[in-house]
Amino acid sequence: MTLRTAVIGMGPIGNRHAKLYREDELAELVGVCDIIHERADAAAARLGVPAYYDAEVMLSDLTPDVVSVATAGYENGSDHYQPTMQALEARCHVLGEKPISNDIRQAEKMVAKGVELDLCYGINLNHRFTPAARLAKSLLDEGKLGDLLFVNMAMWIMNPAESSPYFHIKSLHPHTVDVMRYFCGDIEAAHCFATKAPGRQIWSTAQFSFRFRNGVVGSLTGSYDIERGHPMERCEVAGTGGRFVLDDMWRELTLYPAGDLQKTVYTDPLFGGFHNFENTFRERIHCFLRQVTDGVAPEEIDGSAAEGLAAQNALAAAIESLETERVIYL
Numbered sequence: 001m002t003l004r005t006a007v008i009g010m011g012p013i014g015n016r017h018a019k020l021y022r023e024d025e026l027a028e029l030v031g032v033c034d035i036i037h038e039r040a041d042a043a044a045a046r047l048g049v050p051a052y053y054d055a056e057v058m059l060s061d062l063t064p065d066v067v068s069v070a071t072a073g074y075e076n077g078s079d080h081y082q083p084t085m086q087a088l089e090a091r092c093h094v095l096g097e098k099p100i101s102n103d104i105r106q107a108e109k110m111v112a113k114g115v116e117l118d119l120c121y122g123i124n125l126n127h128r129f130t131p132a133a134r135l136a137k138s139l140l141d142e143g144k145l146g147d148l149l150f151v152n153m154a155m156w157i158m159n160p161a162e163s164s165p166y167f168h169i170k171s172l173h174p175h176t177v178d179v180m181r182y183f184c185g186d187i188e189a190a191h192c193f194a195t196k197a198p199g200r201q202i203w204s205t206a207q208f209s210f211r212f213r214n215g216v217v218g219s220l221t222g223s224y225d226i227e228r229g230h231p232m233e234r235c236e237v238a239g240t241g242g243r244f245v246l247d248d249m250w251r252e253l254t255l256y257p258a259g260d261l262q263k264t265v266y267t268d269p270l271f272g273g274f275h276n277f278e279n280t281f282r283e284r285i286h287c288f289l290r291q292v293t294d295g296v297a298p299e300e301i302d303g304s305a306a307e308g309l310a311a312q313n314a315l316a317a318a319i320e321s322l323e324t325e326r327v328i329y330l
């Protein structure tokens with residue numbers, strides 16, 4: 001049985017969700033919604049589904065099983081709260097865009113609502129939903145890296161928007177912090193320095209230090225100041241038994257065993273033709289649909305809203321550190 005899916009927020013990202021629901025064998029797209037009529041109408045005409053301009057009307061008319069919330073707003077996160085709460089109240093499983101919210105208190109209420117109603121509520125933390133990242137995780141779980149010691153993460157793209165001093169930190173780094181947490185677990189302390197690129201008003205480039213609860217230490221470099229083209233992301237994790245480097249999260253994984261001059265490089269076609277970044281969305285959406293279809297318990301789903309909130313909490317600590325020049329304990 002396919003899941004009846006709908007999308008709220010028909011910007012570029014909502015349109016991508018809708019297209020991928022249409023293409024996924026586990027789903028049937030039944031409706032799209034945007035408060036901007038032209039956006040809803042254009043998507044509806046292209047996708048052959050009804051357009052709605054009010055999420056509550058769509059939810060009560062169509063009673064979808066699964067809803068994507070791809071709204072944005074201030075710091076790319078202020079508009080998620082209302083439609084997410086509406087979709088959960090309508091007993092839909094929800095896949096929300098990142099950041100879960102730009103406001104921690106709202107994010108806490110959203111997570112609590114999903115728990116209260118026992119619904120799967122996931123966030124599109126798509127950067128870890130790749131065959132390469134999964135392989136890296138399995139190497140780690142098999143003990144190939146020995147006892148974990150450190151993680152170095154970096155991501156850089158161009159985003160000239162100047163909406164808030166913390167836009168880059170709150171909007172880009174849910175992804176990188178989630179990847180770090182995926183490999184290394186919960187974060188217990190954070191520190192951050194940041195800088196403003198020439199001509200910019202916001203903290204557009206930043207350097208973070210984290211300590212994880214298991215003792216692992218980590219660094220993260222991030223920037224909204226560098227045009228894409230070359231790889232845009234890199235994650236290195238090391239332990240007493242060796243080290244791996246993940247390029248672009250999907251492109252290539254290299255394992256460097258400690259004390260051994262041979263390295264192993266994993267790349268396509270091993271990853272089944274995972275050719276580009278868009279496939280991270282395809283894979284993440286399919287995983288959510290698969291877990292809902294299989295009846296996975298809401299607290300067990302991959303990339304849950306609780307994990308999205310945990311990433312945002314670490315970023316809030318980093319922002320407090322930036323403001324106070326102190327280490328902040330979570």
Ligand SMILES: NC(=O)c1ccc[n+]([C@@H]2O[C@H](COP(=O)([O-])OP(=O)(O)OC[C@H]3O[C@@H](n4cnc5c(N)ncnc54)[C@H](O)[C@@H]3O)[C@@H](O)[C@H]2O)c1
Nearest residue numbers: 009010011012013014034035036070071072076079097098
């Ligand atoms: N996962 C990723 O890799 C990735 C990449 C880029 C952006 N994003 C995230 O995707 C989200 C959307 O990005 P975008 O660029 O498409 O944004 P956008 O601003 O272009 O589109 C958002 C749309 O939501 C609509 N909207 C707002 N409130 C609504 C409501 N209550 N009901 C119905 N429609 C409503 C707006 O009218 C707008 O058309 C953001 O949160 C962003 O952070 C994720």
